[in-house]
Amino acid sequence: MNKKEGFSTLRFIIIPVLAGILWIWFILFQAGRVIPRIDKAQKGYVIPNKLQISLTDLDNNNECELVLEYLGIKYLLTLDEKGKPKLREFKVKASEIVLE
Numbered sequence: 001m002n003k004k005e006g007f008s009t010l011r012f013i014i015i016p017v018l019a020g021i022l023w024i025w026f027i028l029f030q031a032g033r034v035i036p037r038i039d040k041a042q043k044g045y046v047i048p049n050k051l052q053i054s055l056t057d058l059d060n061n062n063e064c065e066l067v068l069e070y071l072g073i074k075y076l077l078t079l080d081e082k083g084k085p086k087l088r089e090f091k092v093k094a095s096e097i098v099l100e
Contacts, residue, residue, distance in 0.1 A: 037047070054069070065097070074090065075088060
């Protein structure tokens with residue numbers, strides 16, 4: 001076997017192994033992060049793929065706020081006095097957050 005044949009054989013081994021490693025990485029670390037596409041959810045629950053989450057500096061104070069949008073309505077995710085998550089509708093007026 002000469003050098004060229006050795007590299008050719010090695011290539012046919014390395015490429016499938018690397019492809020398998022990448023596939024396993026995708027399944028283990030990325031696939032679980034995808035929101036499933038469904039048309040119906042249990043009554044009283046949001047439809048997951050209609051929910052959008054973003055980080056935005058709404059009031060230009062160099063700190064991002066967590067914004068959840070569902071069916072075209074934007075909500076600010078904040079914490080109450082006890083540290084529990086709370087969703088509130090909001091609008092932005094002249095770089096100021098106005099909670100409703």
